[in-house]
Amino acid sequence: MDTNNFGFDFDALAEKDRDHMIHPWVDLGLTRTREPLIVVEGEGATVTDAKGHRMIDGIGGMWCVNVGYGRNEIAEAIAEQARRLCYFSPFGIIATPPSIDFAARLAAYAPGDLKHVFFTTGGSTAVDSALRFVSFRNNFLGKPKKKHIITREYAYHGSTLLSASVSGKPADRGNMDLITDYIHHLPVPNPYRRPEGMSLEAFCDAKVADLENKILELGPENVACFIAEPLLASGGVIVPPPGYQRRTWEICRKHDVLYISDEVVTGFGRLGHVFASKPVFDIEPDIITCAKGLTSGYVPLGAMLVSDRLFADLTATAGKGQFFANGYTYSAHPVACAAGMANLDIIEREDICGRVRENGPYFQQRMAELLELDMVGDVRGSQFMVCVELSADKKNKTVPPTNWDYAWRIFEKCRPKGLMVRPLSHLVILSPPLVITRAQIDETVEVLKQGIQEVADDLTREGLR
Ligand code: PMP
Numbered sequence: 215m216d217t218n219n220f221g222f223d224f225d226a227l228a229e230k231d232r233d234h235m236i237h238p239w240v241d242l243g244l245t246r247t248r249e250p251l252i253v254v255e256g257e258g259a260t261v262t263d264a265k266g267h268r269m270i271d272g273i274g275g276m277w278c279v280n281v282g283y284g285r286n287e288i289a290e291a292i293a294e295q296a297r298r299l300c301y302f303s304p305f306g307i308i309a310t311p312p313s314i315d316f317a318a319r320l321a322a323y324a325p326g327d328l329k330h331v332f333f334t335t336g337g338s339t340a341v342d343s344a345l346r347f348v349s350f351r352n353n354f355l356g357k358p359k360k361k362h363i364i365t366r367e368y369a370y371h372g373s374t375l376l377s378a379s380v381s382g383k384p385a386d387r388g389n390m391d392l393i394t395d396y397i398h399h400l401p402v403p404n405p406y407r408r409p410e411g412m413s414l415e416a417f418c419d420a421k422v423a424d425l426e427n428k429i430l431e432l433g434p435e436n437v438a439c440f441i442a443e444p445l446l447a448s449g450g451v452i453v454p455p456p457g458y459q460r461r462t463w464e465i466c467r468k469h470d471v472l473y474i475s476d477e478v479v480t481g482f483g484r485l486g487h488v489f490a491s492k493p494v495f496d497i498e499p500d501i502i503t504c505a506k507g508l509t510s511g512y513v514p515l516g517a518m519l520v521s522d523r524l525f526a527d528l529t530a531t532a533g534k535g536q537f538f539a540n541g542y543t544y545s546a547h548p549v550a551c552a553a554g555m556a557n558l559d560i561i562e563r564e565d566i567c568g569r570v571r572e573n574g575p576y577f578q579q580r581m582a583e584l585l586e587l588d589m590v591g592d593v594r595g596s597q598f599m600v601c602v603e604l605s606a607d608k609k610n611k612t613v614p615p616t617n618w619d620y621a622w623r624i625f626e627k628c629r630p631k632g633l634m635v636r637p638l639s640h641l642v643i644l645s646p647p648l649v650i651t652r653a654q655i656d657e658t659v660e661v662l663k664q665g666i667q668e669v670a671d672d673l674t675r676e677g678l679r
Contacts, residue, residue, distance in 0.1 A: 220254050222264045227252055238373075251629070256283025259650040261634070270654050270661075272628075272635045272644040277447060277479045277599075278511035281560045282649035288512045288556040295552035304333070304546040313546035316554050320519065325492030327522040328502055333515065333546035337478035337505035338372025340516035341441070344474050344501045345376050346540045347520065348439050351527050354536055361396050362432050364425065364440045364471075368402040368449030371441060371476055380441055383449055385639070398432070400424045402446065403454035406592045406603065406611070418455035426465045434469035444495050447479040450641045451601035453594050459495035472524075475499035478516070482507025483561055483648045485597045486571040494596075500524055510557045515550035566648050570597050576652060580659045581644070587663065589670045598650075602642040602662070606679070614640045618678055620669065627665035633658055635665075642666075 231250045236242065252264035259282055262268045274280065281288075295312060302310055317331035332347070334340045345363065352360040365371070367382040378386070379393035382402070403421040405414055412420075429437050444459055446452040466473040475497065480490045481504040487493045489502060501524070505516035520528075531537055544550075561567065574597030581600050584590045591605030604621065606614040614620045621637030628635055636643040644658070673679035 224264050258282045259647040259654055269632050269634045270658055272633055272646050272658055274645045274647050275511045277645040278506035280483050280507035280648045281510045281557055282647040288553050291552045291556035292549055295549045299548055310548040312548045312551035316551040319558060323488040324519050325489060326498035328519040330520045330525040332518045335542050335544045336514050336516040338374045338377045340503040340505055340518045341371045341377040342374045343540055344503050344518045348472055350538050352438055359436050360438050362437045363397045364428055366400045366402055368446050370448035398428055403458055404452045405455050414455045418458050421458055422461045425462050429469045429471060437471045439472040439474055440466050441474040441476060443476045444480045444490055451595045451599050453596055459497055463497040472500040474501045476503045478503055478505045483566045483570050484599060486567050486574060509550055509553045512553045513550045515554055570648050574598055577655050580655055587666055598645060598648055600644045604640045618673055623669045624665045627668050628661050631661045633661040
């Protein structure tokens with residue numbers, strides 16, 4: 215029996231995990247043979263596993279623990295609200311004080327006139343609600359043909375049928391039936407993969423033209439919306455060329471196509487602002503979706519924010535026998551909204567956004583050192599989002615074969631050295647808690663450098679590389 219510092223019986227937990235837990239997003243065959251990583255506690259930007267190993271959490275839970283672990287203030291807010299009123303349905307005209315206050319507080323941060331908040335249970339349901347809202351609105355306004363949705367390859371918007379259908383990672387799209395008849399994927403605006411010799415400006419022109427051409431091909435009267443993450447997060451932290459977000463937003467305006475900015479990852483400080491759309495990308499979307507950093511992951515919550523104009527259309531239904539039939543038992547959950555309020559208190563009081571604007575460039579600059587390694591093809595990102603793309607042949611940007619298990623091996627190498635990263639085939643992704651210190655950033659870079667080098671050496675030794 216492997217009993218650790220925390221009094222957990224690791225082997226017994228691991229066995230129960232194998233027997234009873236269905237893990238998301240993994241080859242379940244592998245969970246039979248690989249030892250699980252069981253995380254038991256966290257403090258600041260670090261977590262400790264059930265064997266007593268402390269690690270810098272380079273993943274931020276899953277892009278979400280923005281204010282860091284172990285915040286008593288959030289725990290207390292959750293406990294207090296649970297004791298006072300654990301739950302009440304938000305359906306109809308019922309509300310709770312934390313949900314009302316939190317909605318108003320979010321509205322104050324939103325760009326333009328996005329003053330109306332619909333709470334959901336997470337990011338997928340925020341995206342789903344946004345798309346269903348657009349559909350409802352167009353049908354209600356007597357424009358049932360305006361139903362086509364434009365999105366992009368390598369986007370990730372969620373795991374419900376509709377949000378998965380607008381997602382575009384090829385590896386995720388093969389094995390389940392998705393909605394395809396009115397959803398269209400544009401090529402990804404990934405500067406690293408632009409044609410040889412093409413300037414960034416010309417690449418930007420081409421990607422913006424992809425959107426306009428698609429709208430014209432479908433007919434603007436048939437296109438409902440364009441949905442886009444400002445940076446494509448799970449698709450590999452893809453940073454579109456400068457000006458792309460603003461120009462695509464202008465095209466949408468021109469053709470009366472709604473723009474949904476999916477800020478599930480980029481919101482709540484990760485790019486140095488509560489919402490990045492306006493201050494970073496100079497866009498005022500019609501709808502913003504958010505989750506994750508909304509409560510720093512302490513409890514599940516998501517939201518969509520819609521503009522005055524769209525909200526006015528919603529309220530025009532009064533007495534006409536139609537309404538936006540969408541919502542969840544746990545929409546506007548009072549405990550989650552109380553957690554969200556405490557989370558925002560911390561973001562404001564500790565100037566977490568300012569801290570990101572100060573330390574984010576340092577993080578990017580230090581991570582860029584990894585480009586010195588000949589197996590690193592690209593290092594890209596912004597503030598506290600970064601992706602290291604591994605390459606089998608740097609010059610030709612060759613994607614390593616899957617049997618190298620490249621990023622997974624790096625994850626395994628880094629763990630015992632005190633760093634957790636997110637492996638995604640040949641990509642290593644980092645999105646640490648925003649409270650990570652400069653010393654922890656330095657350690658992250660050093661460990662990752664070593665890990666990548668050691669895996670490359672192993673691959674060479676095994677005759678694979
Ligand atoms: N949108 C984006 C941009 C995301 O990254 C994610 C999750 N990684 C989602 C939506 C879905 O959020 P959730 O997992 O909370 O449903």
